[in-house]
Amino acid sequence: MARYLGKEATRVDGLAKVTGKAKYTAEFQIPNVAYGFIVLSTEAKGRITAIDTREAEQAGGVVRVFTHMNTGKLGPAPAAGAPPAWSWPLQSDRVFFNGQPIALVVAESYEQARYAARLVKATYETESHNTDFSKVLARAQPDPATAKGKPRGNPVAAMQTAAVKVEAEYRIPINHHNPIEPHAAIAFWQGDQLTIFDKTQEVFGVQKHLAESLGVPAENIRVVSPFVGGAFGASLKPNYYPSLTAMAARELKRPVKVVYTRTQMFTGHGYRPDTIQKIALGAERNGKLTSMIHEAFHNTSSFESFSDSTTGFTRQLYSCPNLHAPLKVAATDLATPTWMRAPGAVSGMFALECAMDELAYMLKIDPMELRLVNYAETDPESGKPFSSKALRECYRLGAEKFGWKSRKAEPRSMRDGRLLVGWGMASSVWGAMQMPASARVTFRADGTAGVTSATSDIGPGTYTVMTMIAAEFLGLRLEQVHFELGDTRQPKAPAQGGSWTTSSVGSAVRGAALTIVAKLLDLANRDAASPLKGAASTDVEMLDGVLRLKRDAARSVVIADVMRRTGTNEI
Template sequence: MARYLGKETPRVDGVAKVTGKAKYTAEFQVPHVAYGFLVLSTVAKGRITAIDTRAAEQAAGVIRVFTHLNAGRLGKAPAPGEPPQWSWPLQSDRVFFNGQPIALVVAETYEQARHASRLVKVSYQAERHVTDLEAVLDRAVTDPKNGAKPPRGNPSAAMKAAAVKVEAEYRIPIEHHNPIEPHAAIAFWEGGQLTIFDKTQNVYGVRQHLAEGLGIPADNIRVVSPFVGGAFGASLKPNYYPSLTALAARELRRPVKVVYTRAQMFTGHGYRPCTVQKVALGADRRGKLSAMIHEAFHNTSSFESFSDNTTGFIRQVYACPNLHAPLKVAATDLATPTWMRAPGAVSGMFALESAMDELAYALKIDPLELRLINYAEVDPESGKPFSSKALRECYRLGAEKFGWKHRNPEPRSMRDGHLLVGWGMASSVWGAFQQPASARVTYRADGTASVASATSDIGPGTYTVMTMIAAEFLGLELNQVKFELGDTRHPQAPAQGGSWTTSSVGSAVRGAALAIAARLLDLAQRDADSPMRDVQAADVEMLDGRLRLKSDPSRSVDIAGLMRRTATNEITAVHDSKPSPEREKFASLAHGAQFVEVMVDPDLGTVKVTRVIEITACGKILNPLASHSQEIGGVVWGIGMALEDATEIDHRYGRIMNASLQHYHVPVNADIHAIETIFVEEDDTIVNPLGVKGMGELGMVGIPAAIANAVYHATGRRIRDLPITPDKLL
């Protein structure tokens, strides 16, 4: 009987967060700290011909102004004749995007640094730039890693022969992560040893990046990041400011702190790329898909090729013998995009699930029925069986809860007084990933335990779920376990992203706890008359201070007494977990279904999402309280993506025009109405020992498509270009 796993558990770090005890990066107190403020370029492409820092250097409190002329080396110098690349800040006079850092002013106070940053005068030789993806589509190249898979079957011949076909183009603008906590770093040196506090999803990744940039051994660097106030992918790759902060601290021989302003965040950490997708679906009259051709294009930067694998998951969604899903990326004069919650999947599924809705109307088949007709019983890509797949049950339960059978399929046929009512649905998919991870557990004779792994907690509740897993397998109360994360002094863990933390780090914590039980059994078996002789480690469990036989709890030993008798103060175990070879025989995915109601004002074109039912199948649910919260958050973000999110760029200057939370719209409480999240649990012993699959990304994947489909049902207007703003409906 599980004591914690599967039960609603409040956050163990909740009190620290609401009382201000939890320290975020910029809040660490370091004596004698100096403050850095960034100066950003105002042209999108070209070179700096002159940079005048005299007035800034003479301003009150200024210690130094770093530019490409005096900053010192970061990373490897480009080989002779090679063009300078923008992977490290302040390394050349080249400008690759508007908003690129070109100087760092360091002063005694933040205000002094900020004031002096405005006194830096820069002259440029500007070059012609392109920031509009549409203008460079013809220059897009196939992404070698994600976009070059050969076609399945013969899609073009099947498309020609299809009885019914739909073809459409779908567009998603650039979108920005806007976490509450701005990115920040504080760096200080003690001899050759660097300690840096950084807002990151991957402390080991930042350590490696800084070792390369600063040319010092990774072992000389400690990266600390105990709390992250939201990141959503914006801190997966090392950003440019930690290396700059560490460089300044080394040069000045004192601690330096750099914090982004909200506007600086828009060019400081990547974004969801601008995407154009061309989708063609072919089917017979009964609705069986015979061909899917799904071409995606998105932008990258001029100096780095990035891909979010837009068409990766769509290959595994429907049973269709003929499919081609290429992805091409085109260089633009903008900063490099990055992963943003549900990267690739939410973009690809917006196009595919909108097209499926269009096909349903062309065939006069219910959209849910069309999905069931094309349900994939095995992975259409590899032919492997699924380790588990409860999507059919998600559809059934969602339709029943939502009242889908009462839907009149005719657009503009349903009303609530003056308002048009629309019902739409979509499917979602995400991987059930597991990465290698390591955790350390120390069990003490007083019945307390410390657990550590260098993972992150960007908000999903990692502190809590790891504490639950450790307490479960050590047989302790939650308050007897202390879990620590976000420090390169802890065992290595993967970046927190991809919804793989619980499966990866959780499996390592479980493994380390079981290793403690095995060590205790070993101690117990040294007694000749032990009730534990002839027992295997797999047959015992720890509970309430006793090591006992699972099949016969009366056979047990008191752990504290055992440790006293054997003069053992504490036992430490480190466990490395990795995916089992068994997984290779199966396809493992998490699935879900979304049913959405919208109300549209026909005079104003305003859309309100009045009701959402989200059904999710992602293995075992370890903490339902946090899990429902994760899914609600995903739905809210999906509503934002469908109706509000858009980064506006003035292509004349390559400049972002709405780099603020005043002008970049995200959902507020008034935008959010009834959201119900339901889990269909799967018993999957193949994905990992805990049976969990990812859910953090999955929650938003189908939402934008479901909303767009509901808007069509309400209005008869098919909006293929996000966000769905009132002007597009009038």
């Protein structure tokens, strides 16, 4: 029986967070630190013809003002024919979007840097721009990432002969992440070695980005991010401020700290893209789908491609013989979108499920019944069985818990006093993904364990979950396990995103813990009288200081005795 897995536990990092002991990026105290403040463009497209920094440079406490005129080179040379990239900030006079960094003011205090930043004056040669996605739809191009998904059957012909049709259009405006902790970085150099504290969901991603940006070996860069105050995808892709911060620290030969304002959070890291979706559903009178056409369009920037894979999961949710789910992308003069909270999937499911509700209303069929009529018992794309699927049971349990049978189907028929009450249901899909991950587990003779992995914890409880997994397979109490994360000096782990952290990093922790079990068994069996002779590592388990046979707990050894007898301090 599981001791911890699947059960409730108090968060191991909870006390540190509520008492302020947990340090977030901007809270680390580094001696002699200078403060940087980023100046943003006020035009959407064009060139900087002049940038006057004289008044800012004369302001109190200002150390230096960096612009494209005096900033060292960041990033590799662009490939032949590549669009003019701004990904490496302050590298040219080009402006691609309102809110693009055009200067970095560094001063002795944050207040001085922010004040001086207001004194920087830029003059622009503006160009015609377009930030209205609806006006560039005609220029949308098929998304290469999803273009390979060919139509299933003949959806157009099936739509023409369908007994019932629903056609609808849905638009999702730009969504911003804006988590409680703003973006921040602190960088300092020791010779050719860089240490940077950064708010990130992937320390190794930032390390790679900075190595490319600064032209230094990745092994010379240490990225530290022990606590992250929410991210929602905003910190998956390296942003522009780490390279600016590290560059300034190298140029000034002293530590530099950069922290976003709340306003800067709206242009500093991407967003869920502006999305327009056109859905057509064809069905029989009993609700059985005969055709699905789900067209999606979203924006990207003028200088960088991005795919939200908006229609990807439409192909999997319902059983339908005829389907087409294309995605097209059009450039706007805005910052590049990025991943945000179930990227693509939640946007596509929103539109599809709204259309399914419209179809249910038209046919006077219960919305849940319509989903069950079209339930996919096997993967509609491949025909292969799902490794597991409990959606039907979720429908049943949800309906039971929420009293679905008591629902009134007629719109605007339910009220709570003066308030209209909506009562609906919807389905969604997300992948069960797993990524390569590694972890280090150290078991000590005093019965404690240290666990490390360079993963992240943006709030779901990674510290606690990994502690629970290690404690489960090492047979320890939670307080006997200490887990650390968020440092490139630790074993490599993937970004925290995609809902894969527990399955990926957790599997690595489990694997390392089971290796400890195997090594302890080997040590125990060096004793000719060991009661575990002949047992395989899969036959034994650790629990409360003993290594024992699973099927016969009486056959056991005290772990402390084994380690003392073999002169082993830690494994």
